[in-house]
Amino acid sequence: MSSINREHDPRIAIFVSAHKPAAFPHGTSLLPIQVGAENAASRFSDTLHDDEGDNISAKNPMYCELTAQYWAWKNMDADYYGFCHYRRYFDFTSTAHTENDYGEIMDMFIDNRAIAEYGLDDYSIAQAVQGWDVITTPLNDVRRIGGFANLKEHWDADQHLRLKDLRHLYDLLCARHPEYREDADAVLNGRRAAFCNMFIMKKDIFFEYCEWLFPLLDEFTEHWDHVAADMQTLRTPGHLSERLLNIFIAHKQRTGANWRVKQLQCVHFTNPEPPAQLEPLEGDQQSIIPVVFAADDAYAPMVTTTIYSMLKNADPNRRYDVIVLERDISKENKQLITSFLAQFSNATIRFHDVSRAIAGFNLTTNNAHISIETYYRFIIQEALPFYSKILYLDCDLVVNGDVAQLFDTEIGDAAIGAVRDLDFLGNLNMKDGIRATYVSKQLHMTNPYGYFQAGVLVMNLDRMRTIHSVHEWLEIAQRPGFIYNDQDILNMECEGMVHYLPYDWNVMHNCAGRVDGVFAYAPADTFKAYTDSRQNPKIVHYAGFDKPWKNPWCDFGPLYWQYAQQTPFSLQITAMLAGIKRPQPPEHHERAIAEDSPLRKYADIVAPSGSKQREIMKVVARKIQGKR
Template sequence: MVLTAEQHHSNIRIFVSAHKQATFPKGESILPMQVGAAHATTRFPNTLHDDEGENISAENPRYCELTAQYWAWKNEDADYYGFCHYRRYFDFTDTPHKENDYGEIIDSYIDSRTIAEYGINDKAIAHAVDGWDIITTPLNDVRRIGGFSNLKQHWDADEHLRLNDLRHMYDILCERHPDYKMDADAVLNGRTAAFCNMFIMRKEIFFEYNEWLFPLLDEFAMTTDFSKMDMQTTRTVGHLSERLLNIFIAHKQRTGADWKIKRLQCVHFLHPEPNAILEPVGQERGRVVPVVFAADNNYVPMLTTTIYSMLKNASTNRMYDVIVLERNITDENKRYMRQFFARFSNALIRFFDVNRYLAGFNLTTSNAHISIETYYRFIIQEALPFYSKLLYLDCDLVVNGDITELFDTELGSNAIAAVPDIDFIGNLNMKNGERAEYVHKQLHMRDAYGYFQAGVLVMNLDRMRKIHTVHEWLEIASRPGYIYNDQDILNVECEGLVTYLDYSWNVMHNCAGRIAGVFDFAPASMYKAYMQSRNTPKIVHYAGFDKPWENPWCDFAPLYWSYACETPFAAQMVAAMSGVERPAPPEHHERAIAEDSPMRKYVDVLAPVGSKQRELLKVIARKAQGKR
């Protein structure tokens, strides 16, 4: 369909309610709005604010996203008024997408791909809206959500919603509008409704709806005691409006409005937060030593130990920009780490979420002791565009020397500085020929005796950027067949562009007796250099399955624990080593009703909608309610 000039210039306003910063799609018809701005300590610079003009922003704790709806009603002139949330948008395309039991399409990020896929742009919005009177989310059957027999039972199942509040609103509605009783009974005793408080209406309908809705909500608010309610029950007014929207439409249709109603799917973005961008630390050029790590939340104790060992032995004449690439480290653990490292006035600890970079790539590892985090180093060159050189360190090591000496290594035009991998090279000399065959068939290296260990790297980012883009690195990493994953890839792609470091900068410990069984097969000069480095190691690397936090008798374990015992996570490490399992986080039963309910963020992280974990929570909830 080709849009007419009139359609192209339709005055459509889709207000996107947000109580936290997010990625907002661009468009003249898309207007992000900070809700509850009257209570906010920080004003968003890139949104409208619901406390300007005629407003009820102060009522946001009770009225939720309705404060944006009220603001639009009183302050904006449009042909169509629509409402979405910072993590939920309409799918404005004509293409059906798979949805979960809550009637939601689940996706990860708001980016160019998803904006195009779901038509969240002016042209697609105009196409979808033209000719319709009302647009809502699809009617969802509460039997599908949780086996509920009707909307009243669905309401009552929420531990924070009280059935007498729903009855109170019902009484107010029937007293003010007796002709709505039949429709209220039909909706509340029925099984289907449009949820999420998302809709688009023609101006005349929107104004009629608000003139009917807000007096009802205001009377409820004035005649209800909120003083002893918990935070979520306080939001009852917002919950009620969802039911009232369905009752309003049902009544108007029954009494002859004959509106053209369209149902558009709802897209729920699990990660609507803005794409993190790191900035330069702003220190004098040449004084900053950037050091990058990659870890997940489970590895925080080991990560902290490694960073601590590094900073404890580092020169006090330099500034250290410590950057942790991560996906799921909790805010609590980040806070503990920042507090602990505050003792080092010349160090800055920063965290960078890599989720967006890795989306769409099938990254797996071939060894149980190698985690997905190993691939994070491939994104460094793009995530940190302001650095031309930096250090990358694994988290299963301790730094026993001054890291500035390593950083100051001259690379020239080489891409990498690293220590030769005596384990890999020792295998090359074995009679079975398995490693030599792997090099021949998979790696195709010209001289595999130059293979380096990638747990300690000095990286020339300018040179790395010329070799491959981040997308190209990750595409290569997605290919099967590698034994040592990213380490193999770096060796293949950087062959001939390596500066070799002294063995003392990456002394691999004697995991499973490999010194006598593997290392001693390496060329004699290499073996001798390794053995000498064990006497004065600058970095000890616990590469392999035998880790000091699991086996305190492993090689160099006392050195490791001399640092680990001084960190705030020492007790956790000892407990884990003793077989004490970490308690599981508490489970929450949650319904897809309140968009910005505080409980939602915990449930969405622990059990995303549509996941197996979510289904388990639903089973538990049904049993708790006496259902099968």
């Protein structure tokens, strides 16, 4: 048990600066504060605001998170004052976590798991803070960051920061406080510093720091030439304070303050946004047809084509709630898709980020033409708690009929409404017995001829929820050995709970001649039903590798292009057809070896982070790239 005396706990106020909505840990020690609130487009309802009381909120474009520091100094009484950011927090545990070269622990979401793992709760914070005078992030070596000789070189390497501004600040500091010259020289000519402008201080130290810091910055900005500064250069005072913090602590320790100083690791959350939640549409829920898709940014042209074909053939008297599950579709593409489909007044287009739902699961596929997005259908039952029944459609198909008719299909107590899979059934009848063995040993199905194709589904969400939770579905999805991944899992777990739909609702095209080469081996009645459905298909499914955006001569290819050429992505799809790859956006960061570089995994093996080999590699990489 901790020795902390709960009756006399000091008041710990750690302010979490935020200029955009974020998920914040609950408690009394971590206090979210909106910075730049005076000129913000919207006001946060669940945070403090830096424009109340004595404040410098208007200076936020230059002072960054310092406007929260000033506000806390002038308006809050506490025993300890600390500062984090909406995406960066201290790790308040005693457990060492792996850092990147920038001295940061990288994680994704601020959720219950993260709160527990990094001690973002009042009790853990009190244990970590009490008894210390000053806490900072770890002292990081700029040689580790990019092979820099010292902090001045590190500053000058940033294309938005000017060395003359650092020199100007240095001159002001030495003029105001000549006793700090030795410490400023030691820090700026040195290689180690605490970055991110995060710290925790006892009240008297914090007040002394603010009384020293803000007059310096005010004098600097008073005569600072920043008329033509870009948005990043405008943040120079905030960057300067990061260096000044190190100089302040170095001076006090050198001159006998004897503060108890420690470092806590910094955890950087890449997705600090609050969890996105879908809400039911307004109006009569019984009249709504919810249709769910799953796509990534590369598939934006294809999902748009599919949705367009569906709405083009939809009943104008019905309402369609179109929901796209995604993780990385760009804002530009979302806007383009939404604007284009706004022509259908009876449809609502929504996007839902599933990153949180699948985080922590190792999801892979065994086919090159099957993407991770195929697993998104497993999360629908929790993502849409207000629906009992939905349609799920793949993005490699076009709709020739009204899906309202499909949605209206009565499937009773069945979990799934689907069309039998002719490809799978044909393989079951092959003499080699490979597929039959697979069904017996991997899927354990008692009636393999009931195997369905999962590209078009009527899903009874109420029944699905009784079979497995989302967590359980995704745990099964991690198991190895499945040929068709989620489709195999749905067939395995929903056997005996399937309502079979007419074949015209999922007419698979003739990919690589498989109609005669595979489908024809299926039971005669199913094959005849399939061939009949080809005459008037309500949905054509381009399942397999032979896609119309790769081969316009493929089966039903002209039908696809009839819809695709009407979308705003028609030129992009044409470029795909021509083999033209989308150009990669230019790199804007200053890393010698980018995080996503294919060289990085080899660098981590032959030159581990922090090693001499790593530093040599960085210097070489920077010289090759023409960087200092």
